[in-house]
Amino acid sequence: MIKRALGCVVMIGGLTAVAAVQAxxxxxxxxxxxxxxxxxxxxxxxxxxxxxxxxxxxxxxxDGTTTDWTFTTGSATALATQxxxxxxxxxxxxxxxxxxxxxPARNGSPLAGLRSLTRADGTVLGNAxxx
Numbered sequence: 001m002i003k004r005a006l007g008c009v010v011m012i013g014g015l016t017a018v019a020a021v022q023a024x025x026x027x028x029x030x031x032x033x034x035x036x037x038x039x040x041x042x043x044x045x046x047x048x049x050x051x052x053x054x055x056x057x058x059x060x061x062x063d064g065t066t067t068d069w070t071f072t073t074g075s076a077t078a079l080a081t082q083x084x085x086x087x088x089x090x091x092x093x094x095x096x097x098x099x100x101x102x103x104p105a106r107n108g109s110p111l112a113g114l115r116s117l118t119r120a121d122g123t124v125l126g127n128a129x130x131x
Contacts, residue, residue, distance in 0.1 A: 029106075030105060030106065030111075030113075031102075031103040031104065031105060031106065031112065031113045032103060032104055032105075032106050033103055035103065035104050036101060036102070036103065036104070036115070037069075037101070037102055037103075037104040037112050038099065038100070038101045039057055039059045039069050039099070039100055040057075040059065040097070040098070040099040040100075041057040041058050041059035041060065041066075041069070041097070041098070041100075042057065042058045042095050042096065042097060042098075043055065043056075043057060043092055043093065043094055043095060043096045043097075043098050044056040044057060044058045044068060044094065045094070046086055046092060046094070048073075048076040048079060048085075048086055049076060050075045050076055050077070051075055052072050052073060052074065052075065053072070053073040053074075053075070053076060053079065054070050054071065054072050054073060055070075055071045055073060055084075055092075055100065055114060055117070056068050056069065056070050056071075057069045057071065057098060057100050067110050068110060069100070069110045069111070069112065070110065070111050070112075071100055071102050071111075071112050071113070071114040071117075072111070072112070072113050072114060073114045074114075082125055082126045083123075083125045083126075084117060084125045092117075092119075096119065096120070097119075097120045098117050098118065098119060098120070099117070099118040100112075100114065100116070100117050100118075101114075101115045101116045101117075101118075102114050102115050103115060
């Protein structure tokens with residue numbers, strides 16, 4: 001009886017470990033870490049959620065059109081430790097001009113993993129614990 005109970009505990013522990021490993025995903029399949037993209041535009045949207053947020057920057061193209069670039073970020077907590085916030089005296093504001101550097105999507109879409117964000121005054125904010 002004890003062997004059977006111990007076997008069940010081991011099996012459940014193993015299944016739980018497999019589920020946890022599968023739940024954490026690799027960004028290498030989405031982003032190309034060997035490349036870098038740098039865009040300048042107006043901050044259009046901020047989503048500070050866990051486990052990953054996003055920052056959308058509207059970029060004016062040379063032909064007069066615009067492209068919304070979405071930069072995925074780390075957790076809200078990790079962003080706050082790097083100075084990237086939505087509240088407080090140094091908070092990012094919608095419409096603010098920013099330059100953003102990231103790891104571009106492999107499929108060529110306007111999507112990237114955030115590396116850094118530079119404000120118009122030259123303040124550089126980084127991304128900890130993210131992509």
